[in-house]
Each structure stands twice: as structure tokens, then as C-alpha cells.
Amino acid sequence: MLAFAPLSALAHTGEDIARAIAADDAAALGAALAHGGDANAVFDYGETALARAVETQDPALVDLLLKAGARPTRADALGLTPLLLACERGNGAIVAALLAAGAPADQTNSDGVTPLAMCARFADGDAVRALLARGAVPDSVDARGQTPLMWAASAGRQDAAASLLAAGANVNRATSGGFTPLFFALASGKAEAASALIAAGADVTHRGPEKASALQIALYWKNWAAAEELVRLGGGDVSELDREGRRPLHVAAAAGQGTLVAALLERGAEVDALSGPSRITWVTEANFGLPPPPVQPTTALMAAAKAGQADVMWQLVRAGADEHFVDGAGVNLVLAAAQGRSAAALGLAIELAGDANAADKTRTTALHMLAGGPYFPELPAMLRVLAAHGARADLPDAKGKTALQVLTDGLAPVQAAFHDVFPDKAPASLALSH
Structure with a gap:
């Protein structure tokens, strides 16, 4: 006659196993198993005791369960097996133990992701x-x-990528969207991972989503060192416009990447080439049919000024950039630099363009911009630069408002900074309250 343990006893041993694993207590787990605990106990959402032990990242717990007969093939409700979980958590010793216990190397989750792909991204x-x-x-x-190589590249894992390549992984395989392992490596931000794939034969001329080049992908992800290598290898047209209408030189200049700027100029990028229209459909345009105001074509020097990159501004001027360029809205170098939140960039722009009171087509000056904008750490220094170069706060814009009148509706910290630099020009009410 067969003897069955009472349901309460089975529940008790299951609770003991769960508590032992939660406490990362190998002795307690061994005792629970010795007293009839089920090594294949299943908890909420189909999670097994083995999977829960894998989560602790303690090989001793995993070994105890495997020796007690835990099955490494059972997946949870989401299709995640202990081996997939071990790969995701990255412990190589646990991965090896599960494989030795018979865990299938090709058992995927519900998305078709293999343990190899998971380990390529997360494990050693x-x-x-x-x-x-x-x-x-x-x-x-x-x-x-x-592919697993793409998973490895997306995390910049060179060791894993090298092993996959040695096993015959295709370095130039592409997804339906056009992403190759190289593109995943560029998106990882790790230039050395991209370099390793290039050395292994990755096609630097491949075009990805929206016909984007490898260079454009590197610039989009701010992978500057990889972008420089691609420029030198011909991994993209140095004059091509991206989806935002920017050329590589515009992107590098706005980011203050002087070495990349030099590489682009050396490869033949035109120093005064203009940006173009954006191909992005904005939310307002998609929902209401109202596109944003058109962005005026501009130069890399203007992009550097608008980003407050004084060093690159000077680098471009030395390379022949036109410091007197004015865009279609009447914005010149001084007005561009007024948006850059850098006193050094603004001072250089005034020295190059020559007028602190320059105005655009709406007769807005740099002082108008600063008076009606937010406070930021460089604001007082920028106001001092303008004051030193004779900026006037009494010039009206197209609406008849002077910078002083704009200031009265501005933020209190901006008003205080303005009053410190222009005490004799501040409104009486501001001077009294200050």
C-alpha cells in the first residue's frame, strides 16, 4: 500500500524550500530537500525552485537542486527556462552547471530568443x-x-562576439529593418566593439533604416570615436544630410567634437555647407496637421555657436568658415551664440561678427533673448559680455518691446542677474525690490 504525505506536509516542505532559497541558505535548502522537499516545486507564474535559485546567483543552491533531481528544462509562464535566466543574470558557473545537468542549449523563450543570444549579451x-x-x-x-552576434554587439561584449565569429557567425547579417551587428555595436556606444567588428569584415558601407549610413548611426548614438574611425574608412558620405537635416559636420560641431570636426574637414566636408529640411513628422503635425516652424538652413559654425562650443567655433573659423553668415530669419552668429549658454562662445561671436546689438527679422536682439529666457549659471557672465560690448536694453523689437520691457515679465532670478549687470537701466520697481 502506497503512503502519501499529507497536503499540509507538502505545503510545509515547499515553504521551507522557498524560505531557504530566499535566505540564500544552502544548509536550510539541503535540510528541506532531505525531509521530502520537492526539487521541482513550482511557485507563482510557473516559476520553479531551480529558477528561483538561479535568481540568487548562488551556484551552491543550484547544485543542491540539480543533485536532488530538479529538471532544468521546465519553463515558467513566460517561457523563461532556468538556463535562459542564468544567461540573463550572467553567472557562467551556473550556466555550466545547468548545461552539465542536461539543459538544452537551444530551448528558446516565447520570442525565439536562445540561451546563446541571452548569454552573448549578459554573460561572460x-x-x-x-x-x-x-x-x-x-x-x-x-x-x-x-542573431546572438547582434545581441553581443548591442552590449559591446567583444569576448562574446569574438567567440561567435570564430564559430562562424555572419558579421554582415541584417535584420529586416537593416541593422547589422556593426550598427548594434555603434548603438552600444562602445567604439572598441565597433572596431573589432570592422576588423572582422563588417561592411562599413551598409545602409540601414531610412538608408542611414554607419556614420550617421554612430553620430546619432554619440559614438564619437567610432564615427571618427568610420570617417577615415569611408563609412558614410561626409556631406550627407540626416533625417533631421544635419550634415555630419553640423552634428560634430554642435557636440564640441574637435577631433571629429578635423577628420571630417580632412575628408572633404565643406566648412560652410548648409543644413537642410527635417524629414521627421512631429506629434503636432501627425495629430493636428500643423508642422513646426521651418528650421532655417544654417552652417556648422552657427550650430557650434548655438550649442555654446567656443573652441569648435574658432576651429571652424580658422578652417575658413564665414563668420558673417546670416540665416533666412536674420539670425547671425551673435544671436546664435546668445542661445548657447556660454559666455565664451558669445564673446567670440561678438568679436567675429562685430555687433552686440545685432537683431533678426523680428528685431530681436541677444538681450531680448536673455531677458525673456530661463535662468542658467552662465547668464550673468553672458550679460556682462554684452554690457562690455555696448549692448543696449532700450532697442524695441517688432512688437515695440525693449529688452527692459521683456524683462518685467521675466523670471525673478533673470531680473536680478540683469539688475546686477545693468543697475542704471533696470526698471525702478525692480531696483527698489532688489
Whole structure:
């Protein structure tokens, strides 16, 4: 006659196992298993005791459960197996233990993601090599068309990528959207990962989403060192416009990347080439049919000034940039620099363009801009630069408002900064309250 443990006893041993794992207590787990605890206990959402032990990242707990007969093949309600979870958590020793216990190297989750892909992104090179040795397919494709090499590249994991390449992974395979492993590496921000793929034969001339070049992808993700390497290797047209209408020189100048600016100029980028129209559909345009105001074509020097990049401004001027350029809205270098939140950039712009009272087509001056804008740390210094170069606060804009009148509706910290620099020009009420 078979004897069955009471349901209360089974529940008790299951609770003991859960408590032991939660406490990361190998002795308590061993005792619970020795007293009839089920190594294949299942908790909420189909999570197994083995999976919960993997979460602790303690190989001792995993070993105890495996020796007690825990099955490494059982997935939870989301299709996540203990091996997939171990790869995601990155512990190579646990990955090896699960493989040794018979965990299938190719058992995917509901999205078709393999343990190899998961380990390639999150675990060390040893885990990747262990999976490959067990027959994991290096070019397996998940539901999004991504291979393990793409997963490794997206995290900038060179060791994993090298092992996959050595096993025959295709360095130039592309997703349906046009992303290759190189593009994933560029998006990771790790230039050395991109360099390794390029050295392995990655196609630097490949075009991705919206026909974007490798150079444009690197610039979009601010992977400056990789962008410089691509410029030198011909990984994109140095004069091409991106989806925002910017050329590579505009992007590099606005970011203050002088070395990249130099590389672009050396490759033939025109120092005064203009930006173009944006191809982005904005939310207001999509929802209400109202596009944003058109962005005026501008130069890299103006982009640098607007971003407050004084060093790059001077670098571009030395390379022949036109310091007297005025865009279609009447904005010149001084007015561009007034938006850059840098006193050094504003001072240089005035020295180059020559007029602190320059106004655009709406007769807005730099003082108008600063008087009606937010407070920021460089504001007092910028006001002092303008004052030193004879900026006037009494010039009316197209609406008849002077900078002083704009100031009366401005923020209190801006008013106080203005009063400190122009005490004799502040409104009487402001002078009294200050």
C-alpha cells in the first residue's frame, strides 16, 4: 500500500524550500530537500525552485537542486527556462552547471530568443563558449530577426562576439529593418566593439533604416570615436544630410567634437555647407496637421555657436568658415551664440561678427533673448559680455518691446542677474525690490 504525505506536509516542505532559497541558505535548502522537499516545486507564474535559485546567483543552491533531481528544462509562464535566466543574470558557473545537468542549449523563450543570444549579451565569454560547445547555433534568429552576434554587439561584449565569429557567425547579417551587428555595436556606444567588428569584415558601407549610413548611426548614438574611425574608412558620405537635416559636420560641431570636426574637414566636408529640411513628422503635425516652424538652413559654425562650443567655433573659423553668415530669419552668429549658454562662445561671436546689438527679422536682439529666457549659471557672465560690448536694453523689437520691457515679465532670478549687470537701466520697481 502506497503512503502519501499529507497536503499540509507538502505545503510545509515547499515553504521551507522557498524560505531557504530566499535566505540564500544552502544548509536550510539541503535540510528541506532531505525531509521530502520537492526539487521541482513550482511557485507563482510557473516559476520553479531551480529558477528561483538561479535568481540568487548562488551556484551552491543550484547544485543542491540539480543533485536532488530538479529538471532544468521546465519553463515558467513566460517561457523563461532556468538556463535562459542564468544567461540573463550572467553567472557562467551556473550556466555550466545547468548545461552539465542536461539543459538544452537551444530551448528558446516565447520570442525565439536562445540561451546563446541571452548569454552573448549578459554573460561572460566562457558561458558563450560552453553553449557553442554544446551545439548552440551561432546564427540562430529570434522573432525580431536578431542573431546572438547582434545581441553581443548591442552590449559591446567583444569576448562574446569574438567567440561567435570564430564559430562562424555572419558579421554582415541584417535584420529586416537593416541593422547589422556593426550598427548594434555603434548603438552600444562602445567604439572598441565597433572596431573589432570592422576588423572582422563588417561592411562599413551598409545602409540601414531610412538608408542611414554607419556614420550617421554612430553620430546619432554619440559614438564619437567610432564615427571618427568610420570617417577615415569611408563609412558614410561626409556631406550627407540626416533625417533631421544635419550634415555630419553640423552634428560634430554642435557636440564640441574637435577631433571629429578635423577628420571630417580632412575628408572633404565643406566648412560652410548648409543644413537642410527635417524629414521627421512631429506629434503636432501627425495629430493636428500643423508642422513646426521651418528650421532655417544654417552652417556648422552657427550650430557650434548655438550649442555654446567656443573652441569648435574658432576651429571652424580658422578652417575658413564665414563668420558673417546670416540665416533666412536674420539670425547671425551673435544671436546664435546668445542661445548657447556660454559666455565664451558669445564673446567670440561678438568679436567675429562685430555687433552686440545685432537683431533678426523680428528685431530681436541677444538681450531680448536673455531677458525673456530661463535662468542658467552662465547668464550673468553672458550679460556682462554684452554690457562690455555696448549692448543696449532700450532697442524695441517688432512688437515695440525693449529688452527692459521683456524683462518685467521675466523670471525673478533673470531680473536680478540683469539688475546686477545693468543697475542704471533696470526698471525702478525692480531696483527698489532688489
